[in-house]
Amino acid sequence: MRENESETKMNKYFDFSTNQLKVLAVLATSMIVMGGYVLVRKYTQPIQSEPKFEIIVGEDEKHFTGVFVLDPNSAPADSLELLPGIGPIIAERIVTYRQESRFARKVDIMNVRGIGPRLYERLEPYLRIKDNQ
Numbered sequence: 507m508r509e510n511e512s513e514t515k516m517n518k519y520f521d522f523s524t525n526q527l528k529v530l531a532v533l534a535t536s537m538i539v540m541g542g543y544v545l546v547r548k549y550t551q552p553i554q555s556e557p558k559f560e561i562i563v564g565e566d567e568k569h570f571t572g573v574f575v576l577d578p579n580s581a582p583a584d585s586l587e588l589l590p591g592i593g594p595i596i597a598e599r600i601v602t603y604r605q606e607s608r609f610a611r612k613v614d615i616m617n618v619r620g621i622g623p624r625l626y627e628r629l630e631p632y633l634r635i636k637d638n639q
Contacts, residue, residue, distance in 0.1 A: 574588070574632065575631075575632055575633065575634040576588075576589065576632060576633060576634070577633075577634055577635060577636050578600055578604060578609045578615055578633060578635070579604055579608055579609050579635065579636070580636070582601075583597040583598055583600075583601050584597070586600055586601070589629055589632050590628045590629065590632070591625045591628050591629065592629070595620070596618065596620045596621065599618050599619055599620060600615070600618050603617065603618045609635055610635065611635060612626075612630055612633045612634075612635060613626070615629065615633065
């Protein structure tokens with residue numbers, strides 16, 4: 507009996523039977539597979555190219571305000587490039603336009619070549635014309 511018992515035990519330090527070792531092997535293998543799956547899944551998720559900014563508006567408020575607002579009369583070209591649809595060329599055109607005449611209203615930005623009604627709709631929440639000057 508002692509001899510049969512020693513065959514079913516792993517060694518004198520662990521009292522695992524062969525069935526228990528099989529269960530442990532299955533559990534360890536499944537843990538490795540699941541860990542690999544989680545690791546691969548974590549690093550293969552698509553990354554959003556543009557962060558989405560949530561705009562919180564009150565119930566009765568009809569006018570949306572952007573996360574940040576700029577005055578096209580005073581904002582530097584690199585700040586204007588942060589606006590949706592505005593690249594370096596249109597930002598420079600805005601700077602050139604404001605050197606000749608001031609933007610009195612938000613709609614005046616459509617006088618800049620390259621900014622039409624569609625782009626203006628995207629820009630409007632981010633524009634604020636200051637009254638001073």
